[in-house]
Amino acid sequence: MTAMTRRQMLAAMAASSAAATFGLPARAAGKSLVVPTLGGAWEQFWRTELAPAFTAKSGAAVTLDTGNGRVWSANLRAAGVAKPPYSFLMTNEAFANSLRKEGFFEKLDLSKLPNYADLYPLAKKTDGWGAIAMVSPIGLAYRTDMVKTPPKGWKDLWTNPEFKGRIGLYNFANTAGKMELMLFSKLFGKDQYDVDAGFKALEKLGPIIQADFNLSTGIASGEFVVAPFDFGEVARLRKQGLPIDVIIPEEGMLMFDQTLNILANAPEKELAYEYANFMLSPEAQALLMKQFYVSPTNSKVVVPADLKADVPISGAQMDNILTWDWDFMNSKQGELAEVWAKTVK
Template sequence: MLRFPALAAAAQELVITTYGGVWEAFWRKSLVPAFETSTGAKTKLDIGFGRTFTSTLRAAGKDQPPYSMVMMNEVFASLLRKEGYFEKFDLSLVPHYKDLYPIAQTGDGWAAVGMISPLGLGYRTDLVQTPPKSWKDLWTNPEFQGRIGLYNIVNSAGKAMVMLTGKLFGSGPHDLDKAYEKLGELAPVLQTDFNMSTLMSTGEIVVAPYDFGEIARLKHQGLPVDCIVPEEGLLMWDQTFSICANAPARELAYKYIDFILSPETQLMLAREFFVSPVNRTVEVPEDLRADVPVYGEQMSRILAWDWDWVNANATEMTERWNRTFQ
């Protein structure tokens, strides 16, 4: 049974944001009960996703936020942070912050990444004779031509792929001209907003940027797949936790974020979702390492991007993506 330090019960109710499906099921069954037991807190869940949480915050305004904290991808969090919806962390209320890997310490103390899903190159081991080693293999391995999957530009992984391509072949991650020139060379590609597994399962694609956790689930289902850490580094999906300005249950929100960052909760999340623990003190157990291969020193292989720049250039990125892939 997990045990956390006893904390005083809070008078205010904390609204906890999470996503639907398996996320909501785990939050209701395991994570929220553990938090309430450790704090005596009263909580309720608000189910949505980054865009809906963003719309709700903007509709309510900065002075009366409906949430005390929110969990969302950094591409959304960075936009709201710039608009003044979040406060900079009081680090005295987040003692586990100091234990985070640098990639999880967002914006010099403005937020914390509580969950990281690293993305490498996943491929079908039965349909590929020469496994990939590098992102550049997407362009050079003839086995991949016409059988590549990409997350589209709506997904943050699509935006990261654009910046990665500029970094690999151009003057840097903001070199959109070179990025789209090179991405055009990959066409035709099969795109998805979220679910790459259907395309990989049917063999319509044989290689794609892939979440190591999803590869682990496909392996458990018996699909012949694997995922590598490319030579140039990893992409990631992040879940950033921020404190709202004028938060109605501010102290309890800080306790929740620190609970998320604790070694015990990080191990819970790793076992449930095969995410990489963001807390450096967590040692991934041997029985979990095949499913969670990115930990320890490998966390330094995750590439960081300027999401403020992405949001400022999102319209151009989307238009050029659509022109490139029709």
């Protein structure tokens, strides 16, 4: 996976030439950074926008490794802590938490990440071990043409009779499903750890429609009328003509996150820090916001007026996003998955 193809070699040579021609940093000329990225539209955006922008700044070529948190975690474990195939990893905190405990990451050298100082508190929740570079806040979406009384919060899933048997949820395999369980445990029990209360609440919901990655198809077809949705996906569905809206639940929002981590034995550690700082910069954050409607984690980024309808969560509203104890969830997820399968119909 780390061997360079002819195309990658040419890209590295081109980066070296660009460094010489335009006075880019000589330290990175001729080097290549392996950048794990999601597939589809994400890969395309990295290939056409973010990777060239980083190369222009650093002089280094970029080799994309398309996958997801499960794939990258498996690749790291197969290679071992001493010889990782990546220099950094950006993935869900649920995956990053486990890899961190296994010794793959180092505590961040903040002197090499000046943009870290400008992050919202939400993005610094890992005590200096990682930095959240992307946030997709999750609210409660509903079909405006099929719901007479819009929800105000998560508890309306239990109290609004219009929703009975017409609720969509992420299943437990998705990190959002695990967050749903911790949220319901907090709402109906003592705290996020009171999973017995969470499962009792799930049972009281009655039949629901579950999905691993894609709830959009179900709500578009009317299979269900209310479900947790990230604001960016609602913006995309709305632009496609679907009568849908999303609220900020009064009890707080969930989120899809992407945490940047530096490998302790990174093959290109200095370049990894440079890339991480680039991803946390207002420039890169603004590009991601405009393309994917994610909420910027750098507080210096101002959401322009023409994007506020699609990116409504920023500034002080970032404090309304809930965070969770992934140490607890990851240590219990096997047994909790079994209880979920028996409980959720």
